[in-house]
Amino acid sequence: MVEKLSDGQRETALRGLDGWVYDATSGAIARAFKFKDFSEAFAFMTRVALAAEKAGHHPDWSNTYNSVTISLSTHDAGGLSARDIALAQAIDKLLA
Numbered sequence: 001m002v003e004k005l006s007d008g009q010r011e012t013a014l015r016g017l018d019g020w021v022y023d024a025t026s027g028a029i030a031r032a033f034k035f036k037d038f039s040e041a042f043a044f045m046t047r048v049a050l051a052a053e054k055a056g057h058h059p060d061w062s063n064t065y066n067s068v069t070i071s072l073s074t075h076d077a078g079g080l081s082a083r084d085i086a087l088a089q090a091i092d093k094l095l096a
């Protein structure tokens with residue numbers, strides 16, 4: 001069982017995450033990504049899937065053609081945990 005982040009911990013973590021937005025209703029952070037075409041978007045999703053499986057932590061996401069929206073929360077904690085921050089950082093690294 002992993003701990004939900006405090007408001008302060010969440011705000012500090014979000015300052016270091018470009019493009020990720022916190023939604024208080026869902027208790028999740030989300031970021032939208034745009035690619036050249038579906039093939040590029042799906043290649044990215046494949047890499048995210050491998051990173052997620054490695055982390056044992058998985059995204060809620062959607063894909064429409066060249067857009068991918070990823071939402072991260074820790075269902076077990078009922079909100080945001082350090083696992084979401086770590087996965088968001090790993091996802092951002094895939095784009096660097």
Ligand SMILES: C[C@H](O)[C@H](O)[C@H]1CNC2=NC(N)=NC(=O)C2=N1
Pocket residue numbers: 056057058059060072073074075076077
């Ligand atoms: C049993 C397993 O470790 C858990 O169900 C994991 C798997 N992946 C998960 N992913 C996310 N995003 N939240 C979770 O609470 C979660 N729990």
